[in-house]
Amino acid sequence: MKTFCVHLIIIIYLLLCSKTDTSSEYESDNINHEKTKYFREENDILSTSTKWDKYIRLIENAEESHLNQTSDDNHRSIFCQQIDNDFAYWKNQSIDDIKSRLIVSETLAKTYRLTLYQVINHRLYRQTEDQLIFPARNYGIEHFLLNIIDSLPDMEFLVNTYDWPQNQLNIPILSFSKSLLSRDTDILYxxxxxxxxxxxxxxVYPTGIGRWDIMRQTLNKARQNYPWSKKESRGFFRGSRTSSERDPLVLLSRNHPELLEAQYTKNQAWKSDADTLGYPPAGELKHEAFCQFKYLFNFRGVAASFRLRHLFLCGSLVLHVGSDWIEFFYERLQPWYHYIPVTTDLHDVENILLFAQNNDRLVSKIARQGRDFIWNSLTMENVEGYWKELLLEYYKLFGNDRKITMKTNFVQVERRSKP
Structure with a gap:
């Protein structure tokens, strides 16, 4: 009888252990990435390990590289390396020649349809509103400029508000995005x-996605509503057909809905189902609805995608397609540590999705690392700090040693009400 009781206690203990939640929300940050450990726990078939070896090695190498990174403790922006990268080209040019060209900055602004900003006695000036290409974009820029105006010396600088960079070899221009595969000389802001x-x-966003500080909170709440253990183990993409680059993913979704849901929505050019690859356009969804899926795809648009930073905050695994177009914060995102990169031809995308489904705990950690980095580092305060460091570096290099006087047809920029 005593032996029977002991056996019964052991059986009950084992049953309780088998019900323990092992999802990523309850895991230690110090997950052992040694490959056989994962395969024993998740697949229980060691012979399958070679199928995922290349991905495991990439993740292990990314972790090792991340641990070996040194931080810049000189009170610089967390994204300061991108500032250094952008100015490296210009530091090898004749600064005197560049300064002489910038004397006619107003003419340059008209020629290339740029905004010329002037800082004079801690006040901000530019062209009149009717001369702006995208006034609302200028409003978004000016919010940060006015926040740091007291820290800026008298200076002028040219800002591009188009989606694509200007790539001028002799004129330093500030752009929001640029391509690494061409000789883009634009300076990122x-x-x-x-x-x-x-x-x-x-x-869903008729007047724009909305302020980052508000969207951070909205998406964080959605993440809490859809913790990893409750997310659907499929990939997800919802967007317009801005290029055929996205077609293979949509076709894969139609053939393998168990792997992912990828559908096209209407855009302004939509005329028939032919424009959405033969299917009726899908309904549009707010970003927080994306959070119910574990694997979220990001594609570039005309230039870099505004969506990328939002996807991370879902706490889902970001599958970032292509490595060409960048914004100022991309340089700190590490492939296979913060996200999983996917080539633009999508040739390996099915295997990557299968890998994710079969290595749940491993990819959940990547998802958490990506989310934590964006949440902790890409704050409004750090965005503002980047603007300040960027413009002070610009002034140091291109300060043209002359008194800046306001253009006769310029207006002072005043602070606007919150959008």
Whole structure:
């Protein structure tokens, strides 16, 4: 009888252990990434390990690289390396020649349809509103400029509000995005969309996605409503067909709905189902609805995608397609540590989704690392700090050693009400 009781207690203990929640919300940050450990726990078939070896090695290497990173403790922006990268080209040019060209900055602004900003006695000036290409984008930029205006010396600088960079070899121009695969010489600034100026997305965001400080809270609440253990173990993409680059993912979704849901929505150019790859357009969804899926795809748009930073805050695994177009904060995002990169031809996307489904705890940690980095580092305070460091570095290099006087047709920029 005593032996029977002991056995009964052991059986009850084992049953209780089998019900313990092992989802990522309850895991230690010090998960052992040694590959056989994962395969024993998640697959229980060691012979399958070679199928995922290349992904495991990439993740292990990314973790090792991340641990070996050194931080810049000189009170610089957390994203300061991108500032250094952007000015490296210009530091190898004739600064005197560049300064002489910038004397006619107003003419340059008209020629390339740029905004010329002037800082004079801690006041901000620019062209009149009717001369702006995208006024709302300027409003988003000016929110940050006015916040740091007391820290800025008298100076002038040219800002591009188009989606694509200018790539001028002899004129330093500030742009929100640029391509790494071409010789883009533009100097990156934080996009206007952190505060105002879009992008507008159909019926769900008719006046723009909205301020980053508000969206951070909205998406954080959605993350809490959809913790990892409650997310659907499929990939997800919802967007317009801005290019055929996205077609293979949508076709894969139609053939393998158990792997992902990827559908096209209407855009302004939509005329028939042919424009959405033969299917009726899907309904648009707010970003917080994306959070119910474990694997979220990000594609570039005309330039870099405004969506990327939002996807991370879902606490889902970000699958970032392509490595060409960047914003100022991309340099600190580490592939296979903060997200999983996918090539633009999508040739390996099915295997990557299968890998994610079969290595749940491993990819949940990548999702958490990506989310934590964006949440902790891409704050409004750090965006503002980046603007300040960027413009002070610009002044140090291109300060043209002459008194800046306001253009006769310029107006002072006043603080606007919150969008």
């Amino acid at each position: 934080p996009a206007w969309a952190f505060w105002d100026g879009g992008p507008a997305l159909g019926s």
